[in-house]
Amino acid sequence: MIFSSVFFIFVFLPIVLLVYFLVPRKLKNLVILLFSLVFYAWGEPVYIVLMLFSILYNYVAGIEIDYHRSRGMDGRARFTFWMAVAVNLGILGFFKYYGFLLENLNAILPAEIPFRALSLPIGISFYTFQTLSYVIDVYLDKVEVQRNIISFGTYISMFPQLIAGPIVRYADVEAQLKNRRVTLARFGDGTAWFLRGLGKKVLLANNIGMAYDAIAALPSGQLSVLTAWIGCAAYTFQIYFDFSGYSDMAIGLGKMFGFEFMKNFQYPYTSASITEFWRRWHISLGSWFREYVYIPLGGNRVSTAKHIRNIMVVWMLTGLWHGAAWNFIFWGLYYGVLLLIEKYALKNILDRLPAFVCRIYTMFFVMIGWVFFFSPGMGSALRYLGAMFGIGGGGFLNGTTVYYFRNYFLLFIVLILCSGSYIYKKFLQISFGGKREHKVLVLTAYLLIFLLSAAYLVNATYNPFLYFRF
Amino acid sequence: MATRRENQEKIDRRTMRRRLLARRRAEACRWLAGIFVLLLAAAGILNIVTKDREFSDSENRMLAAFPEFTWESVKSGKYMSEFESYVADQFFLRDQWITLKLYEDILLGKRESNGVYLGKDGYLMEVPDEPDQENLRKNLSSMAAFAERHPEVPVYVSLAPNAFSILKEKLPEGAPVRDQAADIADIRTALGDGIRYIDLTDALREHHEEYIYYKTDHHWTSLGARYAFSRLAEDMELGETETDYTVYTVADDFQGTLASQSGYHKSRDTVQIYEPAGGETDYIVLYAEEGKKTTSIYDSASLEEKDKYTVFFGGNHSRVDINTTGTQDRNLLLFKDSYANCMVQFLLPYFQNIIMVDPRYFYDNVDNIMESQGITDVLFLYNLNTFVCDNSIADVLAEEEST
Amino acid sequence: MEQLKKGIIAVKYILLVLLLIFIASLLSSGSISRASIEQVSENVARSLEMGSLSPADNRMVKRLYGINANDYEGVSLYVSDSNMKVEEILIVRLRDTEQSKDVEAAVQKRLDRQLESFEGYGPEQCRLLEDHILDVQGNYILYVVHKDAKAADKAFQKSL
Known part of the structure; x- marks a missing residue:
């Protein structure tokens, strides 16, 4: 279920x-x-x-x-x-x-x-x-x-x-x-978490997921550079809103029964480095590996060689945990290498660069990482990457690109806005921070999410849940 | 001293403010909790009160019924999945929810719903299927072999391009579709010289501004079939053909399969039938499997049904024999999908007998029909999208093993 | 206290044994088999007296069962040459386990029709039909009407 x-x-x-x-x-x-x-x-x-x-x-x-x-x-x-x-x-x-x-x-x-x-x-x-x-x-x-x-x-x-x-x-x-103990307020807080998660999953993730599915199914000749990037961006958003939405629903349900679970995501796509990204993405998994594998192995209080070994072991296991296939292992090792490079070489450079450059750098490598993650195998991952960098013969832009761009433009804007903390903070500020509170605004927002999501659920011809596979 | 007090006041103000925010949030949460529980309860009651429906008109399918409880079905998980579909299918105001979902999609700028493009001017069009290459190859070679087995009879193949390639202008901007011209070219090459291919693309394209495809259904209209017919008549050498028809509009509120599939119910279609103005042909229609005989290819009862395209023959049948009272010396064996159903009204006057075979349901020996019915012409008439996904033609054409 | 400890350890090992049994039973049934349909049909055919049974083509499958062989990963059918014999073997490899419902329904229909036609004057045939075996194993389905049906079923399960 x-x-x-x-x-x-x-x-x-x-x-x-x-x-x-x-x-x-x-x-x-x-x-x-x-x-x-x-x-x-x-x-x-x-x-x-x-x-x-x-x-x-x-x-x-x-x-x-x-x-x-x-x-x-x-x-x-x-x-x-x-x-x-x-x-x-x-x-x-x-x-x-x-x-x-x-x-x-x-x-x-x-x-x-x-x-x-x-x-x-x-x-x-x-x-x-x-x-x-x-x-x-x-x-x-x-x-x-x-x-x-x-x-x-x-x-x-x-x-x-x-x-x-x-x-x-x-x-x-x-x-x-x-x-x-469950109080009415706590139950309501749980409801709010649950509904936010539901909206993320049903309204955002599932919808953008359709763009990814359609683009992934295109014959390689029709895959232009820009379409490939749109597809990759679609998956990038899909996996985040799908998984974090599901975590939010879990946290919300937990609250309804009086449990407090740890936060699993903290706006990972606003990170200014890969290291930061992994402190904000799937936090409970990262901290599990740190606690039970990385630290017992000696963590970073060992020689450089051993530290490199520890990192690579942890990230290979992280990759393998996500799925039994070579591309997942590669995906894990890819992050291991990136983290090592950041720690030993890039750290000082990143500190001096302006924040937006760091963010672009992070998202670039995260998106490349997702290609290995979503592809059914290493071969198709490389083919898709080829299409993203113009080796594939689909041209830079074609009619298909325009179609997907028009179909999903609005959704992409919403997704980008919801990936940062600004909108939610602003929402809280307007609702509760002013001279007068706007309870009605809050309630309307949550009920609207519920109503709009319910329509999708009833129509649930399309409701795949991605994180089942792991 | 003063600064210290100021600082203290600042901290106090902040604490006060934080407490105020927390209090307001808790208050809102209490409201939300209450409303959420009430909504769940209300939905529960509405679901129990709402009567179960057997069939959904708008979706054109049977809705799930309450599953039967057996240990076996629980063990295999079947019971659970049936229970889930039951709850979803019998959800209160199901149709309205689905409409709401469609509007949400359109608001977001999507021009596609459940495998259907929401085109311009209310046109719905199929998102093309990926061809089933393996079966397509099998079908084509079996057709070529069939033609070789019957060298004395001309074998025609005619595949109607679909709305998404003829009415390109009506597609949403840039919507990806298959290049059907390329598909046709491949098919022609594979069929070889033993078969006469009749290309309908130009005949239809010429009239793309007319009403040649339904807006809400994946079929062509009778008008579309008519333009295609003039092309067929020419290539099949049917001689002087009728140009004047009496047109009867039999339905003007038709909502076809694409409306059901997409959930988009804004457009309506008109179904028309054509009768030659120069006097009609008398004939008997025999439905082989059902053992039914009628004197009309039109099934007026279908006009009361949801799918009004079934006014032609009442739908698809494994084999239909039409014997006309005419004195023509040609007998046609027609391998077909549903596109051909509305073409037959044009073909009628030019053949003594027409035998329609739908390979999806037919399993008898076609070589026998060739002989016993004195077939003089064979025509494969399909729409391209169905044809490239068909997996039944090869089996039907396979040569019977002599035992 | 010592006793409690022993009890606990015993429970633990019993649990482990149960787990192994569970995994073994999972591996032997219900899951997706990768055996080819040709191999499976050959093994089944070899397990019983074929007599008048001979392989039939896809058209026959459609005629007798009303299902389209190409909708499935593979179908093999053996029927008797004589109309008076009811021996029959149908093996279907499904594309997706959801399809089993359709095949089971088709088999049931075929069986009912056969029973109807032999009822009253073919007691032997009816007996064979009633003793048929319909075995659904994950993505494979076997339907067999034959006096050696059990042997065929065994061969079927073994070759998956």
């Missing part, structure tokens, strides 16, 4: 809310757990087994680690811990990379190993990272072990962030699992 569907908003959500606020406090976590399991099973029922396994296994592993450690049996604790890490990564690896691995093996080996492609369990990349954060933190004694299976199950399967993040670390919600 996805949030941006008629079914979720008009059937599932009202029922969950009704039940959640009717039952006594003691049962609230159980309600979230049960509905989360239904939510998870909705798309692919068999994989509910996997979810239940993850909950039970990590619950037991946590208790065992704690038991050994509290008795000073560090060796046993270590063994249990590494086994838990291996099992969690093993499941992720198997379901996500099994097909990729065999495909590459088949390409190298003379004999063909037959295999069946398995569909990817939804959200597995996200919840595996959550279980890992729990197991690691218990092992390092950073958090208390969770002895309540319902609370633990609620943490792993919580439907607001189940399928597309943000990746919530156990430490961040430990207290909220036990004790949380």
Whole structure:
């Protein structure tokens, strides 16, 4: 089930809310757990087994680690811990990379190993990272072990962030699992987050996504330089508004049930360097890798050679996390190299350049990066890049370019405006900052988003959700 | 001292202001929360109260019904996806929501909706399909082989270009379409010399300012078919043909498939039928599969239906035999898609028998028909967009294995 | 306390075993197979007494089942030469698992028609028809009417 569907908003959500606020406090976590399991099973029922396994296994592993450690049996604790890490990564690896691995093996080996492609369990990349954060933190004694299976199950399967993040670390919600309060104002704040996210996803991302799809489907002869850039820009906006919209909806839903999740995006397209971009893009993933991979490897407090190694390891893993294909790995390494160059060579230069030059520089490399991300393989990525730089024979500009430009001009303007913080700040300023407040303006704006989005949802012939793949 | 107090006051003012903002925001949030919950409740009630519809006229399709609950369907996830389509399909005021969505798109400057271009002057046009190259090649070689098997009978192929290439001026500015002239050239080369290709492009293009394609439907109008017919008649050597027709307008509120597909219901179309002024031909129409006989190629009941183009033959059939009382000595085997349905009214007077075969539904041996019906002419009449995506012609033309 | 610990460890390993069983069952059914239709049909054909069964062309598929073979990744059909025999094998490789509904419906229609025509005077044929196997495995569908239907189904599943 996805949030941006008629079914979720008009059937599932009202029922969950009704039940959640009717039952006594003691049962609230159980309600979230049960509905989360239904939510998870909705798309692919068999994989509910996997979810239940993850909950039970990590619950037991946590208790065992704690038991050994509290008795000073560090060796046993270590063994249990590494086994838990291996099992969690093993499941992720198997379901996500099994097909990729065999495909590459088949390409190298003379004999063909037959295999069946398995569909990817939804959200597995996200919840595996959550279980890992729990197991690691218990092992390092950073958090208390969770002895309540319902609370633990609620943490792993919580439907607001189940399928597309943000990746919530156990430490961040430990207290909220036990004790949380929902006030009307907080619920309303959650609603506002949810509706903003819905608008971003349905009105902005899906619409510009159609431009990208249409351009990506053009025969290469018709792809002029400018059309290729329009397509790339379309994807650049689509992925941001899609993913950040979904994160906003998750954060909003969390608030409605009293949870506070970490912000996942902070206007990444206004960054003045690649380093800054990654501090603002998919923040929960970046901080997960920093906490659990980069710092344990020694971070930057090591020799330059080792630091370079650490960066490249983290970014290769980041790439691989996004998908089991060479172009994702390349995409990750590409950022690793860019970050190293920035750190060791460009830093001083960037500091002296005017801000808008830095932003253009950042967006240029981010957009090139997305080409590797959206292409089905390395070959087609290079072909698309070729078209963007005039090696492709589609000319610089043609009738198709004009058509897409006219069709999406207005939307592009809206997208550019919404990529920065200015509009939202101004909106808050006008609504609340003046002598008189303009409550009606706020309410009208949010309800309008709701109404306009609902029309798209009802028409949902076109509602692909991009971040499912990861 | 003074500056310190000033600073303190400044900080106080800021704190006050921050508190004021927070209070106002919280207040607005409380309102939003209340309204949101009310709206969800209201939508819920409206959805329950609204009666389920079986069919959507405007979308021209069956709407999903409440799914049947079985363990199997839950396990496979079918139940869930059916449930979701049920909720979306039976959503209250569904048609109005869809219209709202279309206006949002137009407001944003989009000239395309669900695979349909919203052209100028209310013209809707298909976004062309990518050809199915593999099947296209198979079809073309099977047609060439078929012509070779029957050297005594002339085999004609005529593919009508679609509105998006004939009425280029009506397309949204710069809308990408296939180059159908190039497609035709490729097809002609592949068909080879054994087949006589009749190019309709010029005959239609010449009249592009007239009403030769429906605005809301992917078919040509009877007028378009008429211009095409004069070209066919010439190439097929039908002799002196009728030039004077009595035209009857049978519907003026037709909204075709493209209106359904796009959700854009602003234009209306007129459906006309043509009868030769110089006296009509008597004939019997036999629908082979349905075993139905009539004395008219027009199906007036269809005019009560949504799809008024089906006034010609009541739609598509696997095989239709038309026997005329005329004394001409020519018998036509017509392989066709729905474009041909409104062409037959022009062809009627010039053949003793016309056998219409729609390969999408037909599976009998066509070589048998060739012999038993004494076929003297074979015509493949399609619109180009359907033809390049067809995957049924080759199978129908395949030579029966002698067993 | 010691007991609790043992219990916990036992639970953990039981869970792991269950997981392996689950993965094994996933791998053996329901997922997308990359086997070619030619290979699958050959294996199935070899698993039973072919007798009067011989391969039929796409037109036959349309005639008997009303489905267009080119809409699918591949279709192979074996029918009996004699009208009085009901033995039949249909194997369809789907383009997309959504198509299984259409094929199942087509098979059901064909089966009903056959049952109707043999009802009352062909008890043996009816028996065979009633014992048919219709097996949907991800992107492959097998429909077989034959006394060795079970063997055919086994060969079918094995070759996916």
